[in-house]
Amino acid sequence: MTNVYIHGIGMTKFGKLESSLKELLLEASTEALNDAGRPKIDAVFVGNFMGGSISNQEILGALIANDLGLGYIPSTKVEGACASGGIAFRQGILGILSGEYETVLVAGVEKMKHASTPDVTQAINSAMDTSSTEKHAGLTFPGFFGVLANRYFYETGATKEHLARVALKNRENGVRNPLAQFPKPTSLEEILAARMITDPLGLFDCSPMTDGAAAIVISRKKSPIHVRSSSQVSGPTQMQDAVDLLSIPAIGESGRLAYEKAGLGPEDIDVIEIHDCFSMTEIIATEELGFFNRLEGWKAVEEGRTKVTGDKPVNTSGGLLSRGHPIGATGIAQLYQLVRQLRGNAANQVANNPRLALAQNLGGTGSYSTVHILERV
Amino acid sequence: MTNVYIHGIGMTKFGKLESSLKELLLEASTEALNDAGRPKIDAVFVGNFMGGSISNQEILGALIANDLGLGYIPSTKVEGACASGGIAFRQGILGILSGEYETVLVAGVEKMKHASTPDVTQAINSAMDTSSTEKHAGLTFPGFFGVLANRYFYETGATKEHLARVALKNRENGVRNPLAQFPKPTSLEEILAARMITDPLGLFDCSPMTDGAAAIVISRKKSPIHVRSSSQVSGPTQMQDAVDLLSIPAIGESGRLAYEKAGLGPEDIDVIEIHDCFSMTEIIATEELGFFNRLEGWKAVEEGRTKVTGDKPVNTSGGLLSRGHPIGATGIAQLYQLVRQLRGNAANQVANNPRLALAQNLGGTGSYSTVHILERV
Numbered sequence: 001m002t003n004v005y006i007h008g009i010g011m012t013k014f015g016k017l018e019s020s021l022k023e024l025l026l027e028a029s030t031e032a033l034n035d036a037g038r039p040k041i042d043a044v045f046v047g048n049f050m051g052g053s054i055s056n057q058e059i060l061g062a063l064i065a066n067d068l069g070l071g072y073i074p075s076t077k078v079e080g081a082c083a084s085g086g087i088a089f090r091q092g093i094l095g096i097l098s099g100e101y102e103t104v105l106v107a108g109v110e111k112m113k114h115a116s117t118p119d120v121t122q123a124i125n126s127a128m129d130t131s132s133t134e135k136h137a138g139l140t141f142p143g144f145f146g147v148l149a150n151r152y153f154y155e156t157g158a159t160k161e162h163l164a165r166v167a168l169k170n171r172e173n174g175v176r177n178p179l180a181q182f183p184k185p186t187s188l189e190e191i192l193a194a195r196m197i198t199d200p201l202g203l204f205d206c207s208p209m210t211d212g213a214a215a216i217v218i219s220r221k222k223s224p225i226h227v228r229s230s231s232q233v234s235g236p237t238q239m240q241d242a243v244d245l246l247s248i249p250a251i252g253e254s255g256r257l258a259y260e261k262a263g264l265g266p267e268d269i270d271v272i273e274i275h276d277c278f279s280m281t282e283i284i285a286t287e288e289l290g291f292f293n294r295l296e297g298w299k300a301v302e303e304g305r306t307k308v309t310g311d312k313p314v315n316t317s318g319g320l321l322s323r324g325h326p327i328g329a330t331g332i333a334q335l336y337q338l339v340r341q342l343r344g345n346a347a348n349q350v351a352n353n354p355r356l357a358l359a360q361n362l363g364g365t366g367s368y369s370t371v372h373i374l375e376r377v
Numbered sequence: 378m379t380n381v382y383i384h385g386i387g388m389t390k391f392g393k394l395e396s397s398l399k400e401l402l403l404e405a406s407t408e409a410l411n412d413a414g415r416p417k418i419d420a421v422f423v424g425n426f427m428g429g430s431i432s433n434q435e436i437l438g439a440l441i442a443n444d445l446g447l448g449y450i451p452s453t454k455v456e457g458a459c460a461s462g463g464i465a466f467r468q469g470i471l472g473i474l475s476g477e478y479e480t481v482l483v484a485g486v487e488k489m490k491h492a493s494t495p496d497v498t499q500a501i502n503s504a505m506d507t508s509s510t511e512k513h514a515g516l517t518f519p520g521f522f523g524v525l526a527n528r529y530f531y532e533t534g535a536t537k538e539h540l541a542r543v544a545l546k547n548r549e550n551g552v553r554n555p556l557a558q559f560p561k562p563t564s565l566e567e568i569l570a571a572r573m574i575t576d577p578l579g580l581f582d583c584s585p586m587t588d589g590a591a592a593i594v595i596s597r598k599k600s601p602i603h604v605r606s607s608s609q610v611s612g613p614t615q616m617q618d619a620v621d622l623l624s625i626p627a628i629g630e631s632g633r634l635a636y637e638k639a640g641l642g643p644e645d646i647d648v649i650e651i652h653d654c655f656s657m658t659e660i661i662a663t664e665e666l667g668f669f670n671r672l673e674g675w676k677a678v679e680e681g682r683t684k685v686t687g688d689k690p691v692n693t694s695g696g697l698l699s700r701g702h703p704i705g706a707t708g709i710a711q712l713y714q715l716v717r718q719l720r721g722n723a724a725n726q727v728a729n730n731p732r733l734a735l736a737q738n739l740g741g742t743g744s745y746s747t748v749h750i751l752e753r754v
């Protein structure tokens with residue numbers, strides 16, 4: 001129980017966009033402020049990862065405060081690799097819990113499509129430990145999750161088709177989400193035949209580069225959407241520190257903490273947004289968060305349990321794979337989708353008036369994970 | 378009254394260093410943890426500005442948590458240009474005030490000397506609004522503060538010699554601080570004759586590029602050093618938004634807020650660390666923070682009031698000008714010096730057992746400012 005409530009949400013279209021980093025940030029923030037009824041804002045937090053490296057633009061906090069005329073309020077950019085958005089959201093919550101702020105704007109943004117692929121890849125690799133042998137050996141993110149997938153196949157009997165089913169589900173959801181990056185339907189056959197990125201991960205198993213922003217207004221004042229709990233953890237920064245290749249302990253720890261604080265368990269959650277940076281990651285995360293038994297997430301995929309119509313709908317937005325993955329915005333975009341689910345007007349609205357929703361945002365290969373549980377009150 | 382207390386401090390030598398960004402961070406953090414008696418740490422905040430752009434290294438929060446074996450605790454990097462350190466410190470305080478954490482490690486770090494001057498300059502310029510005409514017209518930071526200095530001369534009768542006296546004072550302090558970047562004494566004549574950077578600012582009027590890190594452990598548990606108040610504000614991100622060229626309103630606002638929360642005024646402060654990114658900035662900041670009347674800071678310099686032996690000692694560490702300015706570390710290094718002043722064992726220890734100390738950390742041309750007031754209890 002945080003006694004922090006969500007008052008407004010905003011999100012740009014995700015994809016390849018003409019707008020600058022700042023314009024995206026202001027667009028999503030303005031929409032969230034309007035949705036919240038233009039309250040007085042006491043502080044701003046922004047999640048962003050590579051504004052400095054590929055857009056030569058930092059000071060995103062001050063740009064919002066200044067350009068939206070919010071006054072001399074505190075503003076802060078927060079970085080935690082791909083979990084920057086979820087971490088920014090948590091800092092906003094802490095600011096309210098501290099008693100220093102009543103109402104806070106949290107935004108997340110990334111602009112990636114204007115830069116060359118090598119430049120973006122290099123910027124992404126700053127989410128690894130530069131001193132590690134792994135990085136210099138070329139074990140970058142697709143490599144890491146590819147190794148993990150092969151081991152998962154070996155241990156469980158799952159196949160590349162299970163990964164493809166995750167990608168297909170998220171694409172089907174994305175096609176029905178007007179803000180998602182990929183409007184084009186695809187088929188299991190196309191996904192299976194797509195060019196290989198890192199064995200066994202093909203093109204559709206990997207999240208894309210994306211431009212986009214999302215924003216959210218939270219307050220101590222009540223609203224129909226309560227942030228039931230918030231957790232953030234750090235984990236191993238290198239694969240060689242992993243005790244078990246088929247576990248991403250940061251996800252499990254962040255889930256355990258969030259459930260404990262909420263007094264809830266995975267069985268209580270109605271709708272879920274998970275950090276599917278790769279199709280494999282979604283399966284592992286559903287296990288780490290306790291929705292399915294360890295090494296059985298692939299069976300849940302086979303049974304359709306994570307579809308919009310399933311008992312544990314995962315990534316009804318299209319997820320990172322098909323909604324897109326503008327890094328700093330992703331954690332906030334997850335919350336945007338869940339708030340719409342709880343309000344009952346989401347793309348891919350799930351049935352039976354969902355009441356409890358969970359968002360999990362991952363950074364690096366498990367260096368960071370945040371979990372937020374929202375409830376309709 | 379924050380009821381947050383300082384338990385430990387650590388700082389590397391500042392200058393051109395062989396250690397990597399991560400090594401600097403771990404060195405300062407370990408020293409602070411040892412100084413605090415190795416308490417259990419509940420969260421980590423790191424201030425850093427250009428790790429991504431020039432060292433290809435983000436995830437600094439997770440690197441500390443992982444490499445120092447602190448466990449699955451939350452860790453967050455914070456950016457607010459040159460105020461990244463002060464802002465990180467404030468987030469640590471908010472985390473404790475929120476009730477979520479008892480004891481927090483806050484570190485700041487920058488590594489700049491390994492990169493080429495154009496690369497570092499470009500990275501620094503990400504602290505300006507990239508969409509502004511000012512940036513593209515070449516009005517970068519030395520230009521901004523140069524314009525301001527010329528206007529200050531015009532309005533007040535101050536001269537380049539007053540700026541030189543600020544630079545000389547800070548160099549004299551730096552020479553006596555073993556952790557400072559510049560051990561070499563200089564003279565007023567040498568400062569006045571140094572090559573021009575941006576009229577009227579010569580080489581000694583501008584803070585250098587620096588490698589270094591500093592860290593601090595804070596807790597809800599009592600210690601002899603209390604954080605009496607904390608403030609953070611955002612301000613205009615462009616010079617054209619300034620109402621008055623001779624005012625940096627973010628500094629004034631952050632001071633006003635900090636005094637109000639502390640129930641104190643500038644007359645109560647015994648020792649001061651100010652963000653002297655340029656000699657001119659120190660003078661303006663002493664006015665904005667109410668130590669001297671507006672447009673009279675230069676007279677206080679002339680009278681020696683800001684020297685170690687003066688009634689308002691400013692930058693006894695050597696300041697940014699001579700201690701050095703590893704961007705993300707600066708705000709924490711200011712606090713390091715003030716804690717040592719309050720403990721009575723500082724380089725350039727001021728007389729009469731100082732009890733109240735103030736640190737002010739600036740970002741951009743006034744996009745951010747933080748003020749922290751420490752008291753010996």
